[in-house]
Amino acid sequence: MRTRVKICGFTQVEDALYAANLGVDAIGLVFYSPSPRNVSIEQAASISRALPAFVNVVALFVDAEPALIREVLNKVRVDCLQFHGDEPAEDCRIYDKSYIKAIRMQSDTDVVGLQQQYHDAAGLLLDAYHPGVQGGSGSSFDWDLIPKARSLPIILAGGLIPENAGEAIKAVKPYALDVSSGVEAGKGIKDAAKMAAFIRITNQAT
Numbered sequence: 001m002r003t004r005v006k007i008c009g010f011t012q013v014e015d016a017l018y019a020a021n022l023g024v025d026a027i028g029l030v031f032y033s034p035s036p037r038n039v040s041i042e043q044a045a046s047i048s049r050a051l052p053a054f055v056n057v058v059a060l061f062v063d064a065e066p067a068l069i070r071e072v073l074n075k076v077r078v079d080c081l082q083f084h085g086d087e088p089a090e091d092c093r094i095y096d097k098s099y100i101k102a103i104r105m106q107s108d109t110d111v112v113g114l115q116q117q118y119h120d121a122a123g124l125l126l127d128a129y130h131p132g133v134q135g136g137s138g139s140s141f142d143w144d145l146i147p148k149a150r151s152l153p154i155i156l157a158g159g160l161i162p163e164n165a166g167e168a169i170k171a172v173k174p175y176a177l178d179v180s181s182g183v184e185a186g187k188g189i190k191d192a193a194k195m196a197a198f199i200r201i202t203n204q205a206t
Contacts, residue, residue: 004176009037026056036187128158162197
């Protein structure tokens with residue numbers, strides 16, 4: 001099975017279009033004001049409108065107020081929600097929209113239990129734990145913490161770069177890879193060559 005690729009943290013239309021032309025499966029838009037990759041609703045709408053068919057738009061939130069999420073859904077083409085905070089499952093499923101739950105991995109994280117808790121999620125995104133940083137830190141985690149038994153698609157994130165994408169696929173066999181800082185020229189500004197390399201290596205590894 002081909003490993004999908006989501007590139008997260010776009011802030012510019014041209015970067016998202018370039019990723020789409022490279023064959024990215026999904027792009028992530030961050031609606032979290034402390035993040036350097038945060039976008040306004042107007043920016044997000046411009047990016048989503050510019051994308052061609054069959055490129056999914058994932059809207060990322062961190063313990064956001066429902067009013068913000070509903071406003072984004074009303075004004076931006078969004079295919080999937082990504083919850084990157086401490087949202088319980090019941091708060092993730094009230095929007096009648098496919099969702100991903102992000103988990104910041106630690107040595108005692110119970111992935112099997114979380115798969116049961118978020119059983120209706122479209123996938124669990126496993127990311128590195130970094131105090132005070134909700135993703136995009138560039139840090140990795142011990143992939144041995146990921147169980148072999150999976151009831152949900154596993155999306156691997158955290159410290160991914162073109163140079164370790166193939167190794168990640170071989171070791172984890174995830175449904176998808178999610179990369180942000182690993183393909184950037186600067187925070188929120190994507191590097192065309194790094195995006196191309198990441199997608200090429202991922203495709204070659206599957």
